[in-house]
Amino acid sequence: MFTRTLLCLALASPWALADSSAQALHQRLIVLDSHLDTPMQLARPGWDITQRHRYQDDLSQVDLPRMKEGGLDGGFWAIFTPQGPLTAEGRTLASEHGLAVLARIRDLLGAHPDDFALALTAGDVPAIVARGQRVVFISMENAQPLAADPARLHTYYRQGL
Template sequence: MSRSSPMPVFDGHNDVLLRLMRGKMQPERAFLEGDNLGHLDWPRMKEGGFAGGFFAVYVPSEGGGVDVDALMTRPQYDVPLPEPLRLEPSQQVTVHMAALLLRIERASKGEVKVCRTAADIRECMKRGALAAILHIEGAEGIDPDLYMLDVLYQAGLRSLGPVWSRPNIFGHGVPFRYPSSPDTGPGLTDLGKELIRACNRLKIMLDLSHLNEKGFWDVAKLTDAPLVATHSNAHAICPHSRNLTDRQLAAIRESRGMVGVNFATSFIRADGQRSDQTTLEEMIRHMDHLIEHVGVDGVGMGSDFDGATIPAEIGDARGLPRLVEAMRRHGYDEATLRKLCYENWIDVLERTWGA
């Protein structure tokens, strides 16, 4: 890779499928040709070096009249969680969003691939195709008998977060609360523990980002796979309930796991505020802390593109080179940049999935 081309970035989390599902333009065309909305489409990703990542399937809650943006500009806040969702409509949305990614793959004529192995990712990066991982963020679309899990696995599912922040039949998520410990309530249910065991059997990566602390430790006891939080930051720097304590980071390190640094400003800033006037230096403070506590082989990117307010200095996928350059100025050498930008994600997925 020459310095004239952007550093490839493999990313731990995005919500572009939800944005496309809600959009007015035909989704495959909007993504592949570019709609210049939100943070991601294929033309902007190519320009910024976005080489691949986890594409989240997330079932949104019905609007409850809560102005979340206004709440998260207060010095302290505790955003009310939506009610649990019903299975049947959640399954419809889950299938719809998974199908969107498969249709984008088909329409791309080889430019996008839903990856099922680490070798798939490496092959995509070698030829400049987008390496997409089908990921579930909140398992509301999965039934208690886990039949849907088997179907989704055959469709390409290789990563799953049992909960988003609202509770479901599998466990309890962590609320959007500042300041707060991540220890906010009960963890996994008995069904949730069965889901973890099933994912272990299938070698589906487990994402701990939205689990509360008790759920985190429940997973740690049940799994022999690396512990991974795809889009989370350091609680020691920003004491938000969504961020990870140093004790959690130590467990991730011991498991040879991974943390993707979240670009969402409310999880970056020491004051917990949602504001795009957040500096890249504030993000890099989290990287330094995570490297110190997890190790340089266990930290990567977890942008939350199309799902969060991100720093204006990044803006959208085209701004990734500005973040990489800020990391370079900070003192990260080229070998470290490669690890943080893409190598660590591929390595942890190979340890989780097998070759």
């Protein structure tokens, strides 16, 4: 599966898709993005994953219409928490921020069950794609949300990280 995923990532580049045989291969394979910053957009008032957005307008790079058009089957939705002050208060804020991003991803899944599904293992992916849903692997970009309490990793794990 890993080799297949790497092949899919390579084929997702614009110059590879110019060739019709590459386009046909792209459509037959499962294509995942290894790092989606889209959860940052989910906090924006009025921002809707099911609507088309433009990078020039809101810096968004991924939404459901563009995923469908580009043949993107899903990917790794990042919980990104910028490093703040290295104090007890800063670590607490990072923890709260990380949990809020996790909640937004889970809310996305709950609000759009026909469009998105949580994948916990690579084995979940083919069934999700076969149902016409987009794959959501939850990932964490750095460990800032765990700085206040590393045991919180269990909470993230239980929620699908």
